[in-house]
Amino acid sequence: MGLNIVTSMQPLNVENIITFIYGDPGTWKTTLGFTSKNPILFDFDKGAYAAGAFRKDSVQISSWSEVARFTAQDLQGYDTIVIDTVGRALDMLTEQLVTDSKNVRRGSTDLSMQGYGKLKTQFVNWLKMLRSMGKDIVLLAHAKAGTNNDGDATHAPDVQGSSLSEVYKVSDLVGFLTIENERKSEVRRLNFVPSSHYYGKDRGRIGNITLYPMQDAPNQLANIIQATKDHINSLSAEAAKAQKELDDLRNDLLDAETASDLDEIKADLKIEHPLYLEMAKSIMSRSKALGFIYDKPSDSFIEPEPETVEDDEFEPANEQEAEVVNVE
Numbered sequence: 001m002g003l004n005i006v007t008s009m010q011p012l013n014v015e016n017i018i019t020f021i022y023g024d025p026g027t028w029k030t031t032l033g034f035t036s037k038n039p040i041l042f043d044f045d046k047g048a049y050a051a052g053a054f055r056k057d058s059v060q061i062s063s064w065s066e067v068a069r070f071t072a073q074d075l076q077g078y079d080t081i082v083i084d085t086v087g088r089a090l091d092m093l094t095e096q097l098v099t100d101s102k103n104v105r106r107g108s109t110d111l112s113m114q115g116y117g118k119l120k121t122q123f124v125n126w127l128k129m130l131r132s133m134g135k136d137i138v139l140l141a142h143a144k145a146g147t148n149n150d151g152d153a154t155h156a157p158d159v160q161g162s163s164l165s166e167v168y169k170v171s172d173l174v175g176f177l178t179i180e181n182e183r184k185s186e187v188r189r190l191n192f193v194p195s196s197h198y199y200g201k202d203r204g205r206i207g208n209i210t211l212y213p214m215q216d217a218p219n220q221l222a223n224i225i226q227a228t229k230d231h232i233n234s235l236s237a238e239a240a241k242a243q244k245e246l247d248d249l250r251n252d253l254l255d256a257e258t259a260s261d262l263d264e265i266k267a268d269l270k271i272e273h274p275l276y277l278e279m280a281k282s283i284m285s286r287s288k289a290l291g292f293i294y295d296k297p298s299d300s301f302i303e304p305e306p307e308t309v310e311d312d313e314f315e316p317a318n319e320q321e322a323e324v325v326n327v328e
Contacts, residue, residue: 014232016131018170019225020086022141022157022199023177027188029140031214032177033082036138037222040078042067044088054214064092068126072133080222081130082138086167087158093123094160120163124170136225139167143176148196149291149304155198169251173228174201177211187211190224194250196285201250203243204228239274246275246282253286259301262287266301 023029031051033041041048041058048058057078061067067089075081083089094111097103103115111119130137142158155176157164168174176191176198188211192202204227212220235243249265256262266283273279287294292301 014172014229016134016136017172017203017225017228017232018127018131018137018139019173019175019221019228020139020141020157020167020171020201021173021175021177021190022143022155024143024179027177027179028211028214029177030084032190032211032221033084033138033140035214035218035221036080036082036136036225037219038077038079039082039138040075040080041082041084042089043084044092045085047084054218061089061092064089064096075133075135078135080136080138080225082140084140085158086139086141087160090119090123090160090163093119097122116161116163119161120166123163124166127167127170138221138225139171143178148289150288152197154196154289157199165251165254168199168201168254171201172203172232173206173224174199176200194282194285196288199254201247203247204231242274245273246278249279250282253282256286257290259290259292259303262290262292262301 021029021032030041030047031054033039034051034054034056039056041056042061043058044061046060048055048060059066094115097111097115097118098109103111103118105112105115127137127139143155144158146154146156148154155178157167159167173192178189178191179186180189181187189208190211191198191208192200192204192206193208194200194202204224206224206227209224211217214220217223232240232243252265253262256265262283269279269283270276284294287301291303293304294300295302
């Protein structure tokens, strides 16, 4: 049989995606998961009860072996698999891995470097296996708070080690679920647009949205997922290629930890790229999150002196870069 080659000018139809949502307790994470299309929830956290009247089918998970051996036939009739939570699922996988001494540091019960490598590889392969069954995947996680070098609050998924980077990379949507005060009332916001204050990813151009009470919008996550698929599948080949390059850049930024890492990514930036503005803004957001500043004379990012209180910005070399700085 010949290869089924898809040329660079042909669109690739996306039938299922991975959505990653994280937030503080009480923000409706589990309940929101149940508003996806025909869901079944893998309840690692034993928290399905929190959805109350909105609860749908679930599987109570006590060990990793219970989810490592199921088949596509077990999931017939379901369109979405909800993992609640990623952190606890990784804990269970860790409990299995530490039974092999090769995965543990000598004289310790903690995973070795090899063990952590297996942890992220096996978990990501498991996600890909679920996706290969033709199911949408929804990952839920708790949020952990922190601060950046400016003292501003930051929020990240509570996912151990380098597994977070890998889960982010395979996800099509990453949203921070939070409660905000608007007009003296609390509203729940689901923020997909990337920010220096939280992780985000928005392949569907969903933006930052306000959630409705579940009784008024029982299918709202299903609608968000479908809108993302529709957007991705509507892109021309050129637009899809540009979006992939933006996603790849953001993936690289997630791994960036030093000023030289940012310099390398910035050096590859092409002003003629159709998503140049978003790429430049993403670089600046990561720089801010890491506490670096842009040094014009050396055309590079540097770590500020301890006594520095000034927030120097990447001086724009043209109108497009000026617009990026204004957005920041």
